[in-house]
Amino acid sequence: MDASLYRKKAVYGRWAVASAFFFNGFLVGSWAPQIPVFMTRLHISEFTLGLMILVFGLGALAAMPWCGYLIGRYGSRAVVKGFAIFCSFSLLLVALAPNVYIAAPALFLFGAVIGGMDVAMNANAVEVEKKLSRAVMSSSHGFWSLGGFAGGALGGLLIEAQGHLVHATVVTAIAVVLGLAAFRFMITEDAPVVHEKKGKLAFPTNPLIYLIGIMALFSMVPEGSVLDWAALYLKQERGADIATAGFAFAAFSGTMSVMRFLGDGVRNRFGAVKTLRISALIGASGMLVASLAPSPWIAILAFAFAGLGIANMVPIAFSAAGNQKGTSSGVALSLVTLMGYSGILVAPSAIGFVGGRTGFAPVYMVLACLLIVVFLMANLAASADRNENPDS
Structure with missing residues (x-):
């Protein structure tokens, strides 16, 4: 491939992965202002709310070990895009949950897809670093923080003005548009690396x-x-x-x-x-x-x-x-x-x-x-x- 075209694709990929970090942070930031409404409308105590937030974290931790298998088989770009589809609608699913019994698995799913996308977009940022021969990881995490700020700021204003369901719907629409516009420019590994061990879940031997x-x-x-x-x-x-x-x-x-x-x-x-x-x-x-x-x-x-x-x-x-x-x-x-x-x-x-x-x-x-x-x-x-x- 021509060197200038190769670098151009890498530059596009750099901004695409920055968009992925912003996307992920935006959804997490959008969840934060939903939390007080979540507690009120489900009539749960602070203790139960703490358990629900822990469920979100457990979902993320449960998904992360499996992402290595998925990235090794399909490449980081495909995994980012796949998780992003579910991420886009997960906050809306939580906002629609009528009781704690549906909210708990919805939050677990939300945490799982956010955590899974997190691993894949970090892997993609590593590939961008290799192709550009320079660091981009820190600024990528900066875009995550920027997305979190944007999600939290928009959420507080929109929930107060229009309610939590309108807010969740608008967040979903923004996420879908951002994903469709930016993620198609993501780069991926030249050839996905196979696992060190056969099977779906493999841990590093190094x-x-x-x-x-x-x-x-x-x-x-x-x-x-x-x-x-x-x-x-x-x-x-x-x-x-x-x-x-x-x-x-x-x-x-x-x-x-x-x-x-x-x-x-x-x-x-x-x-x-x-x-x-x-x-x-x-x-x-x-x-x-x-x-x-x-x-x-x-x-x-x-x-x-x-x-x-x-x-x-x-x-x-x-x-x-x-x-x-x-x-x-x-x-x-x-x-x-x-x-x-x-x-x-x-x-x-x-x-x-x-x-x-x-x-x-x-x-x-x-x-x-x-x-x-x-x-x-x-x-x-x-x-x-x-x-x-x-x-x-």
């Missing part, structure tokens, strides 16, 4: 992938802890009012979103290992200062600083997993994504249990130590820079 998964886990546990517990920490232990406490995750996610759009340039210049080391130190410093902060606003600034570091750690881990020689990128990413997202979907429950007994300041100190472990393991991410195009 132990390095499991170590990279630990890095992803240790990078995402702090993110989940800020999301779920930072506001409570500031209110109960640092004397913040509710309005001030809400700035903790806003500041953290804001700096993280900005840094994800800048992260590819940083990584292309300094390399994945050096970027990961510096990012881990920044993240650990921010979490440690937040745990020791004498006032709410110092803690908020510390969380914002931590976001600058944590932003690019998971994208680098995903690129490192997807570039392991001798292993399907889909198989590797399905495992690393499963391990990493456990840090957001499962670990915060344990953190809340411990924090309720010891306070959250010691918890954030321990989380800073987890980021130091990632700093020490950073050399394992060297494969993230293995993105040379073999045909160039």
Whole structure:
């Protein structure tokens, strides 16, 4: 294939996969403002709502290990498009559920297709990196954050004005149009890589992938802890009012979103290992200062600083997993994504249990130590820079 045409297709593919990340984040962000309505119209308690949200997370975790098989057989583009079809209508299905008995499986399905698409679009981003010979993973995750912001902002306004069903219908229409317009430009593997083992579900035999998964886990546990517990920490232990406490995750996610759009340039210049080391130190410093902060606003600034570091750690881990020689990128990413997202979907429950007994300041100190472990393991991410195009 002519080199200029090859690169043009890769550039189109880069923006197509960015659209996939935006699409996925938009649907997750659109679910967030539906949650209070969901609780009210089904007449469920906060405890039951917590179980329903856990069902969503379990659906995602259940689907992720199977995606390696699907990607290895059909290629990441086909898997992204296939899951996207179900994703488009899943929020509407949840919005239509008349009772908890139908809502629970609908939420499990919603989580499963969102999680499955997540693995496939990360695998596709790895392929784009190979064909462009440069990093795009961090900015791709930035588009996910941007989609989440757009979904949440539109949802709050539309639900208040027109109700939850109109909102879910509009979200479905936007998702369908975006998918039809952008996903046809996605690239895929030149030849899907077969599994290391026969059968539908195969786990990697390369132990390095499991170590990279630990890095992803240790990078995402702090993110989940800020999301779920930072506001409570500031209110109960640092004397913040509710309005001030809400700035903790806003500041953290804001700096993280900005840094994800800048992260590819940083990584292309300094390399994945050096970027990961510096990012881990920044993240650990921010979490440690937040745990020791004498006032709410110092803690908020510390969380914002931590976001600058944590932003690019998971994208680098995903690129490192997807570039392991001798292993399907889909198989590797399905495992690393499963391990990493456990840090957001499962670990915060344990953190809340411990924090309720010891306070959250010691918890954030321990989380800073987890980021130091990632700093020490950073050399394992060297494969993230293995993105040379073999045909160039």
